[in-house]
Amino acid sequence: MxxxxxxxxxxxxxxxxxxxxxxxxxxxxxxxxxxxxxxxxxxxxxxxxxxxxxxxxxxxxxxxxxxxxxxxxxxxxxxxxxxxxxxxxxxxxxxxxxxxxxxxxLDAMARQVAPSVTSTADSPPILCPMLDARRMEVYCAMYGEAMTVVMPTSARIVDEQTFADELDRGPVLFFGDGADKCRPVLNYHPNARFLAQLIQxxxxxxxxxxxxxxxENQFEDVASFEPFYLKDFMTTKPKKASV
Structure with missing residues (x-):
């Protein structure tokens, strides 16, 4: 094939x-x-x-x-x-x-990192690929061992509490072009890890x-299939409120 x-x-x-x-x-x-x-x-x-x-x-x-x-x-x-x-x-x-x-x-990004992480760690961290979605917003997901989904794909506004529960439970490895801007916010936690190289x-x-x-015969309907945008794309500026 x-x-x-x-x-x-x-x-x-x-x-x-x-x-x-x-x-x-x-x-x-x-x-x-x-x-x-x-x-x-x-x-x-x-x-x-x-x-x-x-x-x-x-x-x-x-x-x-x-x-x-x-x-x-x-x-x-x-x-x-x-x-x-x-x-x-x-x-x-x-x-x-x-x-x-x-x-x-994000599944494909996690697949890039998973083999090297699982082969070098006795207790692999949770994987969290991040894509920049402007400002302090990212597209992200979390994956455990064998690529099991720990947190489904979502758009998140990142602050110190965004991943607090996951970080309290154990190490989380953040990577992707959204991770760099999140480092100053999340680096306070000892379980927050960041890849040195950029994963695209x-x-x-x-x-x-x-x-x-x-x-597994997992095919899409070609005619109706649309991209997974996750959030609305803003094509126009919001109107000013009338006085």
Whole structure:
């Protein structure tokens, strides 16, 4: 099975091609990655994305007709980025008559970090990927051992009490582009940990999780599927109250 994965949740535009068999589908860490291209830009465009898709498929010796499924990071994340990624993925599904797989962006971020954390700690911390949602707001979720969801995906305004209960119970590892701005607020607690390196969403781990979804026949309705924005996107300035 060949799965093309797309992630445009943030300023990183990435595509990946995975070859998935029964073994890799059930064990995502045994990745069947064939190729991955990533662009770190201020703004993703549909032209950039289609070029990356064409290149990763062609340079791995395949063509679009050979794909078995299209996977996309569904969000949360950038409104514009998600629109581009999802519309491109749906267009490919319609044109090629292939199924669509949607992967939560925060799930894929946690998948990046989980293998290294669980292999080096006797008591692994709770994983908390964070995406910047402006001001002191973040999109976040929490994951325990074996990627079990401890706190579902949510938009949170961060202050000293936001994760107090979780931090009182044990170590929490914060990472992602929303974690840096939260460090001064949360660093007071001895159980608050922060990764030194920046973890960005990537089609690499979107594809790994898509392999599991494919094996379990977890497909989306292509016609009705929409990105997971999580909160309303403000397209206009609020009106001033009349005096």
């Amino acid at each position: 060949l799965i093309l994965s797309i992630d445009t949740s943030t300023t990183v535009c990435s595509v990946a091609l995975h070859q998935i068999n029964e073994d890799t589908a059930q064990n995502p860490e045994k990745t069947g990655l064939l190729g991955c291209y990533e662009l770190f830009t201020e703004r993703t465009s549909s032209a950039m994305l289609t070029t990356l898709i064409s290149d990763v498929v062609r340079h791995t010796g395949h063509d679009l007709q050979q794909l078995d499924a299209i996977a996309v990071a569904k969000g949360p994340g950038s409104y514009t980025g998600l629109r581009i990624g999802v519309s491109t993925a749906k267009g490919l599904c319609f044109a090629l008559d292939k199924p669509l797989i949607a992967v939560n962006t 969403p990537s089609a690499r781990t979107v594809g790994e999780l898509a392999g599991v979804a494919f094996a």
